[in-house]
Amino acid sequence: MSKPQNSTVKVRRFSKAFVWAHAVNAISFFALYITALPMYTEFFDWLYPVLGGPEGARLLHRIFAVTFVLPTFIWVIFDFKGFKLWLKELVTWKKRDLQFFTEFVKELFGFNFKHVRQTFFNAGEKINSIIQIFTAILIIGSGVPMWFSEYFPKAVVQWGYLLHNVGFGLAIAVIVGHIYLSVVHKNSRPGYSGVVTGEVPAWWAKEHYADWYDEEVKKGNFPKLDDPTHTKKKKKKKGA
Amino acid sequence: MATEYVKFVDVTKCDGCRACMVACKNWNDLPAEPQDFLGSAQSHAKTTADTWNVLQYIEHENSKGNLDYLFRHSACFHCTDAACEKVCPENAISYTDFGTVVIDHEKCVGCGYCVNNCPFEVISLKEYVDKNGDKYRKANKCTMCTDRLEEGLQPACVTTCHTGAMEFGDKAAMIKKAEERVKQIKDRYPNAMVYNPQGVGGTHTVYVLAEKPSVYGLPENPKVPTSAVIWKDYAQPIGKMMIGATTMAVVGAFITNTIISKKKNGKNEDGGDSHE
Numbered sequence: 001m002s003k004p005q006n007s008t009v010k011v012r013r014f015s016k017a018f019v020w021a022h023a024v025n026a027i028s029f030f031a032l033y034i035t036a037l038p039m040y041t042e043f044f045d046w047l048y049p050v051l052g053g054p055e056g057a058r059l060l061h062r063i064f065a066v067t068f069v070l071p072t073f074i075w076v077i078f079d080f081k082g083f084k085l086w087l088k089e090l091v092t093w094k095k096r097d098l099q100f101f102t103e104f105v106k107e108l109f110g111f112n113f114k115h116v117r118q119t120f121f122n123a124g125e126k127i128n129s130i131i132q133i134f135t136a137i138l139i140i141g142s143g144v145p146m147w148f149s150e151y152f153p154k155a156v157v158q159w160g161y162l163l164h165n166v167g168f169g170l171a172i173a174v175i176v177g178h179i180y181l182s183v184v185h186k187n188s189r190p191g192y193s194g195v196v197t198g199e200v201p202a203w204w205a206k207e208h209y210a211d212w213y214d215e216e217v218k219k220g221n222f223p224k225l226d227d228p229t230h231t232k233k234k235k236k237k238k239g240a
Numbered sequence: 241m242a243t244e245y246v247k248f249v250d251v252t253k254c255d256g257c258r259a260c261m262v263a264c265k266n267w268n269d270l271p272a273e274p275q276d277f278l279g280s281a282q283s284h285a286k287t288t289a290d291t292w293n294v295l296q297y298i299e300h301e302n303s304k305g306n307l308d309y310l311f312r313h314s315a316c317f318h319c320t321d322a323a324c325e326k327v328c329p330e331n332a333i334s335y336t337d338f339g340t341v342v343i344d345h346e347k348c349v350g351c352g353y354c355v356n357n358c359p360f361e362v363i364s365l366k367e368y369v370d371k372n373g374d375k376y377r378k379a380n381k382c383t384m385c386t387d388r389l390e391e392g393l394q395p396a397c398v399t400t401c402h403t404g405a406m407e408f409g410d411k412a413a414m415i416k417k418a419e420e421r422v423k424q425i426k427d428r429y430p431n432a433m434v435y436n437p438q439g440v441g442g443t444h445t446v447y448v449l450a451e452k453p454s455v456y457g458l459p460e461n462p463k464v465p466t467s468a469v470i471w472k473d474y475a476q477p478i479g480k481m482m483i484g485a486t487t488m489a490v491v492g493a494f495i496t497n498t499i500i501s502k503k504k505n506g507k508n509e510d511g512g513d514s515h516e
Contacts (some may be wrong), residue, residue, distance in 0.1 A: 039329040039351065041480070054349035055376050108489075110497035149356055155465075157356045161327065162471040169479025173486045180490035186497065 009202040011213075011222045017078030019198045021071035028068035033172065035061040040168070065143055068136075089121045090129055097123035107187055117210040124181075131174045138167030244339040247384060247395060248414040249313050250448045251456075252425055252432070253405035256281065256311040258295045260397035260406065264315075267385060267396035268292065287314060289366030289380035293397060300455055303430065312447070312456050313397065313406065316341065316362045316382035320441030323464040324354035324363055324379075326472050332379075339411070339444045340384040350377030359440065359462035384444065414446055421448045431455075439463030 014022070035057045037044040051057040075083045099116045100123035106113035121129065142160035145152040152160075182192040188208075194200035206213040206225050216222040261283070265272065270290045275283055282297040293315035300308045322341045325333040332347035333354060343354075343363075354363045363381045370376060385395035393399070394408040407414065418434045425432050425448075435447040439462050453460050 039349070040476075042329075042331065045330070048349070053374075053376065054351070055374065058351075108493050110493070110500040149352065154356060155467075158465045158467045161353060161356075162467040162475055165471050165475045165479060169475065169482055173479075173482040176483065176486040176490060180493065184490070184494060186501075 009223055009225075010199040011202045011205050011216070012198055013194050013200045013205060014198040015079040015082050016198060017075055018082055019195065020078075021075040022195050024067055024074065025071040028064045028070075029171070029175070031064040032061060032068060033168075035064065036168070062147065065140075065147070069140060085120060086129065089119060090126055090133075092119075093123075093126075097126070100124065108181075108185070115207055115210065118208065118212070120209060120212040122209065128174060128178055131170060135167040135171035135174075138163050139171065142167065244411040245389070245408060245444065246339070246411040246414040247318075247398060247445045248407045248409070248418055248448075249445060250405050250407075250418070250421055251310065251312045252421075252429065252448060252450050253403050254295075254311040254313060255403050255405075256295060256297060256309075257402065258283070259400045259402060260313050261291070261293055261295055263396040263400035264293050264382070265291070267388070268383070287316075287362045287364065287381070289364035292316070292380070292382040296456060298456060300451060302451075308450065310450055310455065312449070314362075314456075315397070315445065316384070317360055317437075317440070318382075318384055318444035319359075320443065321464055322440065323357040323359060323468055326464055327353040327357045327468050329353060336386050336389075338384070338386060338389050340386045340389070341444075342383050342386050343379050343381065345378050348378045350379065352377075352379070354379050357465055357468050359459055359465070411444075418446055418448050425450070437462045 034047065035051055038047045038051075038057065048054055048057060051060060075086075096116050096118065100118060103113045103116050104124055142163035145156045145160040146164060149157045181188045182195065183189070190200050190204040191208075202213075202223060202225055205222075213222060217224055264270065270292065273284065273288060273290050278285060280297050280299070282295065284291050284294045287294050293313060296310070296312040296314050298310040298312070300310050302308045318339060318341045320339065322333070322335070325335065325341060328348075329351060330347045330349055332344045332349070334342060334344065336342055350365055352365050355365055363379050365377045366380050367375055367377050385393070385397075388395060398406040398408040407417070415434070415436060418436070422432050422434055429450040431451050433449055433452070435449050435453055435458065436442050437459075449456060449458075
């Protein structure tokens, strides 16, 4: 596949703090998922011996429960600016965000689509963030009374079981899509290395987050990509 | 299905001898749990993992301003619609043909969901230590001596009761007996009632209580917690469906992407795709 020459140019998309916060979040989430899976469905009861019996699974679940709470703090403490931008983007919704979804469905299934100009986070990422915030609150908020049930009224613990279940169900359903897009789907795959290294190819950033990219160019942070090598790309865009 | 049996406890015939507690410990091989004096003749505050039935002693001022010394043999109710059975994530709790509710220790993982959802608070976790010194927990409660029932015997507590306050027999017959008994004692105990709560589908331990349930610390209208019903009947099945749906969506996306990019590759020698 032919790539523009400047495809090797990388730009920084995520701070080190975000990269760490995201990694801690992802690892904790999956560790929590695996250690609770045999309780969610008996189909996975064979995991108990692997995890050191129900007691081992319970201990691991509590250790990762603590690490699951950390990412927000990591991000807030070490990159407050990035965290603030995230929150601001989450409450900013414009027409372009709705347009994004119609194009996204086409992109998801591999049909022809056009890029809708997006800011730092696209509408899909914003929806993902909002659902993850909501489910994290549900999961953590209900997990505390489940863990320390002796200190809470019975009704709180009982509703906690339900909310933990709902929060988890929603979170995992969204995460299946989130992981697919980052690891498997060809158009968004650079986002995966981006969240690991913090850097993404400049051409990809410009294509997917045009408004953000242009803003950074204006600030003098990112290189301009409007050179002849890029025009070649533009021509092809329609057929993509 | 075998005949449904019910343990009928007429608290007005109980003399508080506690033989039922001893018989239970004896038959089920449960260790003694020495307790400090709790302020009354009652030995333990409530049932525990090693004390499956506790005799309650309640000093109650009745409507005439007189003292009633009320006794109640308390143990698992063996609900027809048992919250513990509903919330158990390992299907370790099940109904027997006798209508009793039992815990399978092979399957129990000691999560305590049953403990926190039982409307009567009769289930407890017990901590055990294995050969390697590792601790593990299992839920414990009265089994209604299901192992005895299987051998054609009656529960140990019933067999030992010397005042006839407890009887074990056919469900309909026992309930009828309870209703008749309430009529007999209405003069002495105007609040007397049959306690066979329908919120949990009726129970397999049916009481004649001398006073309102709350006097005995029992819920007036016990039921399977609403949260447990939503959790197990709706949230969990829907959650599993959603995981399935998103997984199908991404599998579908993967397939259509592969097909479409193959088609494009066929048409366009250079790949023709601007996206990497």
